Amino acid sequence: xxxxxxxxxxxxxxxxxxxxxxxxxxxxxxxxxxxxxxxxxxxxxxxxxxxxxxxxxxxxxxxxxxxxxxxxxxxxxxxxxxxxxxxxxxxxxxxxxxxxxxxxxxxxxxx
Amino acid sequence: xxxxxxxxxxxxxxxxxxxxxxxxxxxxxxxxxxxxxxxxxxxxxxxxxxxxxxxxxxxxxxxxxxxxxxxxxxxxxxxxxxxxxxxxxxxxxxxxxxxxxxxxxxxxxxxxxxx
Numbered sequence: 001x002x003x004x005x006x007x008x009x010x011x012x013x014x015x016x017x018x019x020x021x022x023x024x025x026x027x028x029x030x031x032x033x034x035x036x037x038x039x040x041x042x043x044x045x046x047x048x049x050x051x052x053x054x055x056x057x058x059x060x061x062x063x064x065x066x067x068x069x070x071x072x073x074x075x076x077x078x079x080x081x082x083x084x085x086x087x088x089x090x091x092x093x094x095x096x097x098x099x100x101x102x103x104x105x106x107x108x109x110x111x
Numbered sequence: 112x113x114x115x116x117x118x119x120x121x122x123x124x125x126x127x128x129x130x131x132x133x134x135x136x137x138x139x140x141x142x143x144x145x146x147x148x149x150x151x152x153x154x155x156x157x158x159x160x161x162x163x164x165x166x167x168x169x170x171x172x173x174x175x176x177x178x179x180x181x182x183x184x185x186x187x188x189x190x191x192x193x194x195x196x197x198x199x200x201x202x203x204x205x206x207x208x209x210x211x212x213x214x215x216x217x218x219x220x221x222x223x224x225x226x
Binding site for chain 1: 144146151152153154155156199201208212214215216217218219220
C-alpha cells in the first residue's frame with residue numbers, strides 16, 4: 001500500500017530554523033512535492049525533488065533520500081507569515097495521475 | 112495570469128439536491144483533478160482526468176461524478192449529496208500530471224455544507 005507520514009503539528013520561534021519531516025512507503029516512487037497551505041486557502045507549490053540531495057530556494061530547502069523513503073523541508077529565518085500547513089506529496093512513475101498527499105504538518109510560529 | 116477557477120466558493124445545500132461545482136483552467140493543461148480536504152485526512156483524490164474524455168477514479172470517488180468534454184473544464188457533480196460530503200473541495204491542474212514535477216495548480220477551494 002501507499003503511506004505518507006508527517007508530524008501533525010510543530011511550533012517554532014520567529015527567526016529560528018525548523019525542519020519538517022516526511023516519510024513515505026510507496027511502490028514505484030518517482031518524486032516528492034512540498035506545498036504550503038495557509039488556513040482556508042489553496043496549497044501553493046514550494047519544491048519538487050526527484051534526485052537525492054538538498055535543493056535550496058531562498059529561505060526554504062528540501063531534501064530527499066530515495067533509499068530511506070525520507071524527505072524534509074527546512075525553513076530558515078522563520079517569519080510569522082510562515083505559519084501554515086506544509087504538505088508533502090509523492091508521485092509514482094507507474095501512474096502520472098497518482099499524486100498522494102500526506103495529512104500535512106501545521107506549523108505555528110511564535111514571536 | 113495562470114488560474115484555476117472554481118465555483119461556487121461557498122455553498123450550503125440540502126441532502127439529495129443535485130449540485131455541480133465547476134472548474135476551469137486557462138493554462139491548456141492536460142491533467143485535472145478533484146480533491147477533498149477534511150481535518151486530519153489531508154487531500155484525498157476524488158477523480159482525475161488525463162485529457163479530454165479521459166477520466167478515472169481516485170481514492171474516494173463514491174457519490175461523485177465528473178466529465179471532461181473540453182480541455183479547460185472539469186466539473187464535479189454530486190447527484191445526491193449527503194452530509195458526509197460536507198468538505199472543502201479543491202480542483203487542480205498540471206501540464207501532464209505528477210511526472211516531471213510539473214507544478215500542480217490549485218483553485219481557491221469550494222466550501223460545501225450538506226445539511
